[in-house]
Structures are given as C-alpha cells and as structure tokens.
Amino acid sequence: MNIARKISKTFFEELLASNFTQEFENILKTRLENVENISTLYVHIPFCIKPCTFCCFVRYPYDETLYKAYVKALKREIEMFSSYLGDRKLNVYIGGGTPTIDVDGLLEVIDTILSLFKVGEISVEANPHTLNIDTIKALAGKVDRLSIGVQSLRKQTLARIGRRNHTIEEAVNSVKLASSYFKTVNVDLLWGLPKQDVDEVVEDAIKLIGLGANQITFYPAMPGLDEDVVLFKRVFGETDFNEDYVSYKKIYIAMTRNGFYPRTAWHFQLGQGLIDEYIVSGESYVGVGVSSISLIGDLVLVNTFNVRKYVDRIGSGKFAFAKAKLMSDIERTFYEMMMASFSLSIPESVLERLPKRYQILLKLVLSKMFRREGAFYKPRNVDAMFIISEAMRTFLSSLSWFRKKMLRAHV
Ligand SMILES: C[S@@+](CC[C@H](N)C(=O)[O-])C[C@H]1O[C@@H](n2cnc3c(N)ncnc32)[C@H](O)[C@@H]1O
Numbered sequence: 001m002n003i004a005r006k007i008s009k010t011f012f013e014e015l016l017a018s019n020f021t022q023e024f025e026n027i028l029k030t031r032l033e034n035v036e037n038i039s040t041l042y043v044h045i046p047f048c049i050k051p052c053t054f055c056c057f058v059r060y061p062y063d064e065t066l067y068k069a070y071v072k073a074l075k076r077e078i079e080m081f082s083s084y085l086g087d088r089k090l091n092v093y094i095g096g097g098t099p100t101i102d103v104d105g106l107l108e109v110i111d112t113i114l115s116l117f118k119v120g121e122i123s124v125e126a127n128p129h130t131l132n133i134d135t136i137k138a139l140a141g142k143v144d145r146l147s148i149g150v151q152s153l154r155k156q157t158l159a160r161i162g163r164r165n166h167t168i169e170e171a172v173n174s175v176k177l178a179s180s181y182f183k184t185v186n187v188d189l190l191w192g193l194p195k196q197d198v199d200e201v202v203e204d205a206i207k208l209i210g211l212g213a214n215q216i217t218f219y220p221a222m223p224g225l226d227e228d229v230v231l232f233k234r235v236f237g238e239t240d241f242n243e244d245y246v247s248y249k250k251i252y253i254a255m256t257r258n259g260f261y262p263r264t265a266w267h268f269q270l271g272q273g274l275i276d277e278y279i280v281s282g283e284s285y286v287g288v289g290v291s292s293i294s295l296i297g298d299l300v301l302v303n304t305f306n307v308r309k310y311v312d313r314i315g316s317g318k319f320a321f322a323k324a325k326l327m328s329d330i331e332r333t334f335y336e337m338m339m340a341s342f343s344l345s346i347p348e349s350v351l352e353r354l355p356k357r358y359q360i361l362l363k364l365v366l367s368k369m370f371r372r373e374g375a376f377y378k379p380r381n382v383d384a385m386f387i388i389s390e391a392m393r394t395f396l397s398s399l400s401w402f403r404k405k406m407l408r409a410h411v
C-alpha cells in the first residue's frame with residue numbers, strides 16, 4: 001500500500017505543480033485526432049442540496065442563477081469537444097455533486113450529448129431526495145443506469161457522516177420506484193468507517209436488493225474534502241486494516257450468496273450492466289465541467305475547480321483547463337494496471353509494456369494474487385480483491401488530497 005501511496009502522491013504533486021499552457025492545447029488537438037480508444041465522456045455537475053461533510057467530491061450548495069449559467073457553459077464545453085471527437089461511440093457518465101438536483105437542466109445536457117455523439121449507455125448519479133415518480137419518469141428512456149447515493153439505512157451512520165439531505169424513507173422509496181424504470185439501479189453504500197458494524201451494512205444491502213437494486217457499490221470510507229486526515233481520524237477514529245479485511249470478506253460472502261458477483265473490487269452486480277467508475281477500463285476519457293479530469297492517451301488535463309472561473313472561461317470560447325501533464329510510459333502502464341486490477345482482469349499486454357526489470361518482479365508478485373486465464377490475470381480469491389480495494393482506496397485518497405489543494409488554492 002505504501003508503494004501505491006508513493007506513486008499516486010508523487011503523480012498528484014506533479015500535477016498540482018503543473019500549469020496549462022498553449023503548448024498543451026496543441027498537444028490536446030493532436031491527441032483528440034489520433035488517440036483511438038476514447039470511450040467515455042464524464043460530465044460533472046457539482047451542485048448539492050446540502051453538501052455532506054464526509055464527501056470527497058467537488059460540490060457546492062445549489063444556487064439557481066449559478067446553476068443555469070453552469071448548464072449553459074457545460075453544453076458549450078461539450079460542443080467544443082464534439083468537433084474533435086467526431087463520431088466516436090461514447091458511454092456517458094454524469095456525476096457530481098447531484099446531477100438530478102434540477103432534472104430540466106440535466107435533460108438539456110443529456111439532449112445536447114445525444115444530438116452530438118453516438119451514445120452507448122448513459123449513467124447518472126442521484127440523491128434520494130431528488131427522486132420521485134416525475135423525475136424518474138423524465139429520465140427513464142434516456143438514462144440506462146441510475147446510481148442512488150444511499151450510504152446507509154441507519155440514522156446514526158448518516159448523522160455521523162454529516163449527511164442531512166434526505167431521509168431513510170426517501171432512500172427506500174426512490175430505490176423501489178427506480179427499479180421499474182431503469183436497466184441498472186445501483187445503490188452506493190459506505191463501509192469501513194472505524195467501528196462501523198459491517199453486519200448492518202450487509203443487512204442494508206440485502207434490504208435494498210429486495211427493493212429492486214441490481215447493483216451495489218460498496219465505497220470504503222476515505223477522508224472527505226471538509227476534513228483533513230487528522231480531523232478524519234478524530235471524527236471517525238483510526239481506520240483498522242484488520243477490521244476492514246474481515247468486513248470486506250463478510251460483504252463478499254453475503255453478496256455472492258445472494259447471486260451478486262463482483263464486477264470490480266467495489267461493485268457487486270446481478271447480471272450484466274454498465275459499471276460505476278468511468279475510469280475502470282483504463283481507456284481514454286474526456287471530462288467536462290468544473291474539476292473534471294481528462295485522460296487522452298498520455299495527456300492528463302484538469303479543469304478549473306472554481307465554478308465562476310469555469311463559466312467565464314467557457315463563456316469566452318476557451319477551454320477551462322487549469323493543470324496539464326504528460327504521463328511517462330511507466331506512469332501510464334502502472335495506471336492501466338491499477339484500473340485493470342480494480343476491474344478484476346489485467347491483460348497480459350499491459351504487463352508486457354513494462355520494462356523487463358519490472359515485468360519479472362511484478363509477475364512474481366502477481367502470481368501470488370492472480371491466476372492466469374488466457375491472456376488475462378484475474379484475482380485468485382477474496383484476499384487478492386481486498387488488496388486491490390485498498391490500493392484503489394489509497395489512490396482515491398491521494399486524489400482527494402489533490403482536490404483539497406486545488407480548492408484551497410482557488411485554481
Ligand atoms: C459523487 S457522490 C454522488 C452521489 C449523490 N450526490 C448522493 O446523494 O450521494 C458518489 C458516491 O461517492 C461516495 N463517496 C463520497 N465521498 C466519499 C468518501 N469520503 N469516502 C467514500 N465514499 C465516498 C458516496 O458513496 C457517494 O454516493
């Protein structure tokens with residue numbers, strides 16, 4: 001885990017120290033024209049009813065005027081990319097924040113995307129308070145996967161994580177309603193809070209499956225944006241690796257007994273469907289909206305984290321990038337390996353791109369955790385999956401550190 005921490009921390013420190021210059025704009029144009037595997041469009045809508053303290057994503061309290069200006073800018077930014085992306089088929093992932101906070105604005109964004117691209121599947125994140133029969137019907141038919149943030153069906157847990165934007169009844173009703181309208185209904189649950197009773201997490205998952213959820217994402221708790229690591233430890237206590245290992249195994253056993261199988265180290269699913277993380281494939285993606293990251297071949301771009309700056313920049317017809325970096329071959333390969341292991345299947349071809357001296361060492365390590373299946377390495381057991389889950393948690397904690405620094409620097 002220390003290696004994962006070091007690699008990801010160094011990467012985000014370099015990204016933070018970087019600047020977006022004209023030179024990167026030229027590189028962007030050539031990459032957009034030449035990189036084949038751009039498969040995802042990520043759209044960030046950063047507004048929430050009442051932001052939760054535990055959250056590690058960039059979000060702001062809802063303000064109607066700012067929201068309207070934001071949607072206008074978002075549509076313009078999507079158009080700016082469309083002239084370069086040509087007629088590639090894209091899966092669309094709309095996250096936040098709370099994209100469903102204003103369904104009319106969200107539909108405007110979706111319709112813009114549908115008019116400009118060949119679209120595979122569309123996934124949208126939602127808060128239970130924003131879901132009722134009208135909003136659900138308005139999205140049904142256009143959205144394939146609705147991902148509902150439930151976190152927990154326990155009042156005490158919601159209070160502990162500073163989540164005051166929906167009731168448990170709203171969570172239960174929204175899952176029940178959504179299950180008749182969408183191909184995939186995902187529910188996010190939070191686990192791994194120090195001293196959290198994992199049996200309660202499992203009970204909640206089974207109840208939500210009974211209500212019609214056909215995918216559950218188990219997010220391990222990570223430090224949020226409002227608290228630094230020290231405060232996180234004071235409020236939540238110290239994360240216990242051994243406790244988390246036992247919890248992870250319990251979740252795995254309960255899910256597989258109920259016919260839910262892991263699609264990634266965090267997602268358990270009944271049947272086939274779009275999975276949550278838009279980055280899991282390790283392929284290239286374009287991110288639009290405030291704080292979004294794009295990865296196009298070896299080029300990493302980060303949009304401004306400031307909504308007003310974003311609206312002004314896009315309004316003046318310019319991209320809103322604040323940071324940019326070219327990944328080295330080794331960085332890109334390690335990144336792909338991490339994403340591939342998170343999605344539980346590492347292609348041999350990725351390993352072969354590493355320099356020989358890493359290949360032998362890695363193959364030795366991997367042979368303990370993974371078994372070979374044709375041209376892929378797959379985790380041998382739940383122990384291997386837990387290690388992968390912790391590596392991802394470490395990576396996302398570094399990303400959370402980066403987000404916090406960007407917000408504090410008003411970049
Ligand atoms: C970007 S949020 C959007 C969900 C939606 N806004 C809602 O009402 O929750 C997606 C998911 O990230 C997870 N998440 C956010 N902050 C987290 C943290 N600090 N640690 C672990 N998971 C977190 C939560 O489970 C959440 O449902």
Ligand code: SF4
Pocket residue numbers: 047048049050051052053055056057059096097098127149165
């Ligand atoms: S968890 Fe969802 S509702 Fe809470 S602050 Fe984060 S994005 Fe907003």
